[in-house]
Amino acid sequence: MFPDLSSLANVFPLGGIDIAFYVVAFVMVATAICTVAVKNILQSAVFLIFSFVGTTVLYLLLHAEFNALAQIMVYIGGVVIFVIFTILLTSHLGEDAFSTKIPRYFAAFIISIAFVAIMVKCLLPAQGLVTTAATAPEGFASLKALSVRLLGYGADGFILPFEIVSILLLATLIGAITIARRGKEEK
């Protein structure tokens, strides 16, 4: 009459997290397929958002909170909005120019199937992929641990790459301003 809950625990050794992983993985795959299959570009952008949200949830299930937030900030708050802005600015309202056609349907399908097969073949033998218990210590990827490592001076610190990246970003900003200014002066 009632399902035996103890057998459920054998199928999903990590309990709620395991079930959540399968649900999220299914949603992610479905939305990723929708992203490429939908005719309307803006709708595929929307499905892309859902796919990214799925990635965020996966990071959260792995207790990598900072990665999850970075995923939201960079991909949803930055990349997707940039993509949508580009679509809105380059297309005309009310026209059906948004719809895209995927050429060579069959070839694309074969290539993606082959890619998935290779990935599965390469990844499955990897050790530690199918371990059930979390091996990382508690709070390994928390904000404090992450930032201490990121800005650490020691052997496992990343202060130098961090600063180099910030200089790169500054250079990008200055470059963007220079390009924008030049365009204005020519007018």
Place this chain on the structure above:
Amino acid sequence: MFVPSVTNPIGDFVREWVPKLAEYLPAAIQSDTLNSVVAFLVNAVICVIAVCLVNIGSAPILIYMERKVCAHVQCRMGPMRLGWHGTIQTIADVLKMLFKEVYAPGGVDKFVYFLAPLIVLIAPFMVAALIPFGENLLVANIDMGIPLIIAINGFGVLGILLGGWSSNNKYSLLGALRSGAQMISYEISFALVLLFVVMISGSTNLMAITQTQSGTIFDWTIFRVPVLGIIAFVLFFISSTAEMNRAPFDIAEAEQELTGGYHTEYNGTPFAMFYLAEYIALVTNSSLAVTCFLGGFHAPCLGIAAVDGVLTMIPGVVWFFAKVFFMIWAYMMVRWTFVRPRVDQLMSFEWKFLLPLNLLMLVAGAAYVALVG
């Protein structure tokens, strides 16, 4: 089996009572797993109801308050007919809006059109779950409070952009693009001011930020750091007004120019959701201001023992909501006083004034923490 748990006294209470009640069930289905799963689900439902109650319940109050404040600023009386001083007016309006036919104009992208109002609601609801309304009244006590708020705010832009585009209307698209540019710009100042708060209080957990402000009124972030605190508070006020798309930064709607901006084509329930999101954002942003700057649920003690004794008798929730409604009133006064700047003025204000000032504030705050704190 791992089951996530909600850590607060209410959650403990549920966890204590679920096994006791489970003893009445037939012995065949009794198990610890079931108990913990049920306890988790009950707690989750309580949390969801609490968040919805605070958010949706406050919307009619705020709409009524907005009408009254607006009317009194403009030498009018506002709604007076329905109920005592028009108190039931808002409920009548909400009912009217809910019973309207949900209708999409021709040529709209229906999927995106109906998705946009849902996306807009994500951010305010999630932020409301992070705010500590009282000593024990907190849904999610997570270490990533401030980064999560900064990250989640991006969804608001997304909803407005999608809603504006999918309406198949020039005014909507213009409003959406303008407000998208505005919100992306002001998000930076918003994040930087919050980072200033994080630097002063030394934590990204909203509960911990509140706890660092316990004590007298001079321990609140706004007064603890001389001058800088007040400047930071003003900067937060400005950038959060822009984040909420409220006047004087209501470029998105701009009734006079864009006939309503991104929600021109919406009606009925989807429009009500945009409207609701706007007012919930008002609550959450005021709560954020109270949590970060005005001492959260702590009473405004003055350091005089007799007065403090009386003030601390009042529970923290009351203080919290009193402060929140003061902040909301301040937002409303600003809305009905100031004029809307032009789009280019708005952008140059952000990039040429707010952002440099914010960066200077961060440097000054770091110097303060290094030298004094």
Place this chain on the structure above:
Amino acid sequence: MEQKNISTKQYIKEYLKKCVTGPWSLLCGLSVSLRYFFNPKRIVTEQYPENRKTLKMHERFRGRLSMVEDADGNNRCTACGMCERSCPNGSINVQATKNIAGKKVLGRYVYHFASCTQCGLCVEACPFGAIEMAPEFEVATTDIKSLEMILNKKEGQG
């Protein structure tokens, strides 16, 4: 936007000046609305159907046309017809008659309220101040015939 050719020093000076004057002007505006908010006596809205008994229309309100009459009901009209000629809509019809002395006096002062726009030109045209715009404003009626009225109770004295 106009491009001004100014030096960097001047630009910075202007910028800093605006940083002070801008917030100051905003505070001035805010003080005005705060004053209005905390001063309920400034409210000008009338709660009309409720305060019907105490409601007083202001002096210069132009309602229905009426005749200035003294306590005995005598009017000052001489039936000169100035008001009839000044009326743009032809709402006034002054019907003169002759009294016992053979002098032309007012017989009936017919007023068509339905076509009157309450412009007040007749009041200005009257050389004797015999007519005025009454402060009545609840003038709706269900009978169109009641809109044609005779304003004078007595014949004119001349």
